[in-house]
Amino acid sequence: MTQQDPVTAALLVIGDEILSGRTKDKNIGYIAEFLTNVGIDMKEVRVVPDEEDDIVAAVQALSRRYTYLFTTGGIGPTHDDITADCVAKACGVTIDHDPRAVAILQARYKPEDLNEARMRMTRIPAGADLIDNPISKAPGFMIGNIIVMAGVPQIMQVMLDNVLPKLKTGVKMLSRSVETGGLPEGVYATPLGEVAKAHPGVIIGSYPSFDGKTFQNRIVMRAREDTVLETVEKAVIETLNRLHEAQGSGYRLPL
Amino acid sequence: MTQQDPVTAALLVIGDEILSGRTKDKNIGYIAEFLTNVGIDMKEVRVVPDEEDDIVAAVQALSRRYTYLFTTGGIGPTHDDITADCVAKACGVTIDHDPRAVAILQARYKPEDLNEARMRMTRIPAGADLIDNPISKAPGFMIGNIIVMAGVPQIMQVMLDNVLPKLKTGVKMLSRSVETGGLPEGVYATPLGEVAKAHPGVIIGSYPSFDGKTFQNRIVMRAREDTVLETVEKAVIETLNRLHEAQGSGYRLPL
Missing domain, CATH: 3.30.70.600 (Ribosomal protein S10)
Structure with a gap:
């Protein structure tokens, strides 16, 4: 067995609904178990509200401290979905409609249905790789060591499967x-x-x-x-x- | 209706078992709902491992930022139960066997069963108030704005009920x-x-x-x-x- 540095991760759960208790989080336990099984040690979890300052500060603190930072929530089309913009800000990069993401939604929606709100879901920070979402199409993304996923558990789970090949994994605990x-x-x-x-x-x-x-x-x-x-x-x-x-x-x- | 400052809180979940996914947390959702119902806004949750530096840093950061900090886990008799010592360190106070806590355990255990490990559960930071635990007796405590509770959900829940009268509550959301x-x-x-x-x-x-x-x-x-x-x-x-x-x-x- 070869020695190697442990691969570590943090999880940032983004959403007022978890903090108010209205929605009971199902992602923390799932991601913890998933990462343990591939030899990535989850070292910290934070839950923050849908507020820019809180999200940016947490993304910066956690992405600097661990090998990977996973986030869940806040990448839909509504006004409270601000994760992509916050991650771009935290990384100091621009964010715009990504042609690859636009193509994915164009294949799914008729032109008249691809409205401004849905186009919001194609806003991806510059330099990110997309993460495929076979369920509702709007992609997640990975930028640097930050993996941005949906909050809906079933979509988050397929995104996690899809991003795994891109990750460095460790010796399983x-x-x-x-x-x-x-x-x-x-x-x-x-x-x-x-x-x-x-x-x-x-x-x-x-x-x-x-x-x-x-x-x-x-x-x-x-x-x-x-x-x-x-x-x-x-x-x-x-x-x-x-x-x-x-x-x-x-x-x-x-x- | 009178205006007042919102009463805020953070929750710190302490335990390797949550981060490894072995134990699925049941306290976050419960506490979130409980606090919402009494008009306390939970603004942040963190989960950290059973490691002194992580616990002390999180206790300091969160207790300074919010009206209250609630913690769960790490107050039992085993070597991995280090929460009380970490909270004392974070608050800059001494910690020792508390006569009130000792009396509670003396009433529960025969003298020959009140061993060193169980006496560990009577270590309470100086200046703390005890929180009654009718289930397994070993108390939680409140020091300043920090409320330290057990990780076992049923015990945590009665501690939460018992500490509530001491808390400032807000206008319910x-x-x-x-x-x-x-x-x-x-x-x-x-x-x-x-x-x-x-x-x-x-x-x-x-x-x-x-x-x-x-x-x-x-x-x-x-x-x-x-x-x-x-x-x-x-x-x-x-x-x-x-x-x-x-x-x-x-x-x-x-x-």
Whole structure:
């Protein structure tokens, strides 16, 4: 296995409707999982309103900090769709009707239906590559390390598929997880911390969930090499089994 | 109706598990809706990993910018729970075992079960008020304008209920929404933009959704005064009906 710098990403979700709670975001979890599966580490997410200053500031901050910045939302034909203009401003480039995007919409709409509002969707920052949208045609785009996608989940998802071949991907982060068999966090926290300290290359997290009556706890280990993961999983299971034995719970996790 | 400054908030979601996509966040949408209902405008959300520098920087940036900063996650007993320490650092205050929090856990655990890991959950920044957690007892806290809550949704939700009486709330943002009856965004975008321009005090958004076959479009209007909303809703419906008539769709939205 060759060592390489991790490929990182941020996601910027643009839209008042998420911040007001009217629309429940479905893109964060999908993109997080998608990127994890191709070895891109999502390091930050921001949600900002449809306001130019906020969008420009976030695009600049995040695109400078990570390998890639993905954005969702704000590329439709209505007055509140200002993402393309904000990205152009953040990048310091001009924006105009892009002949390639115009051709795509001309193929879809009759001339009398290709009105000013729809032409808005052909405004693409100078120097960007288009991202194909087979569902509603109006394209996304990639400029520098910024990938601009629709907010409608189904369209965002095909755009993500379509832009993937252009992206540098990394060594996939692998994970294993162990359910603690009823042991609460407070019992295994200290020994688990010692396992984590002994394996600094592995990210170990403890995740309680609650069904309204009882807690379940899951320990998740993440690393890029499976042999490393196997070793740490064994250490975690042995630790939990030692604790089960000390508590006389009669429970034993399979190694 | 008295005028007052809007009460604003940001939400900081802390946790590797959200960024890896392993856990799908359920708190953003819930908190957004909760705050909207009490007249607090959520203006920004960030998701950051369980890393000190990222958490401290985000806490400082967001707590300075908005009336309140809410955080979720990272206040359990395990090694990856570092939120309380990061908030103390961000606020420039000390952190230690808080006698009030210790008393709460002493009432819950037998002395031999109140181990070092569980005692970690009593570490509260100096000067903070505790937030009651009737489910698993370990409290959240509020320091200055920062409200620190658990990541487990059910616990976060009761903490939010419990901290609400301490918060300044605003005039509730009201909303009305109109489904366009099959009119696509590209047809109503320009006239809707004119309605928006004529009513600068109302936030108007257009939200397409796609079921895999057809698009539905919903126009949402938001303002703090119902009479204003009523006027703009009428203008939107009249605009849509004019467009339906021009298209000969035979559809008419009720006024």
